[in-house]
Amino acid sequence: MLTTQPFVRVFALDFSKAFDTIRYAALMEKMARLALPDTIYNWVNDFFCGHSHCTKFKGSISEFLDIMASVIQGSAVGSASFIITSSDLQPVHSGIAIIKFADDTYVIVPADNSDTSTAN
Numbered sequence: 001m002l003t004t005q006p007f008v009r010v011f012a013l014d015f016s017k018a019f020d021t022i023r024y025a026a027l028m029e030k031m032a033r034l035a036l037p038d039t040i041y042n043w044v045n046d047f048f049c050g051h052s053h054c055t056k057f058k059g060s061i062s063e064f065l066d067i068m069a070s071v072i073q074g075s076a077v078g079s080a081s082f083i084i085t086s087s088d089l090q091p092v093h094s095g096i097a098i099i100k101f102a103d104d105t106y107v108i109v110p111a112d113n114s115d116t117s118t119a120n
Helices: 024-032 038-048 078-085 111-117
Strands: 008-014 097-101 104-110
Touching (some): 104 111
Antiparallel strands (some): 008 104, 097 104
């Protein structure tokens, strides 16, 4: 952009706890729209499904509940899962770029669109 613009604004976003908020149902719905072989889709689905959790505190144990969200950061599917989940995050104005990697997102606004990124 800097070859054609006098300046750009870069907004760096780090989605804190992003991997903890990935909901399996939403991820699998978005993955179903991708051109993936059924074996890959089914493997990922099996990877996430069927896990439960309980808590032990002061000798008491809670009941087991299904885990419906959260991806282990650094796992083989972690970054890709977040990128797929956030795939519908798109700029509202043309000319603005969004670059995503893992839980980091960069919004790059060229000088031509600088009025779209100023607070009133």
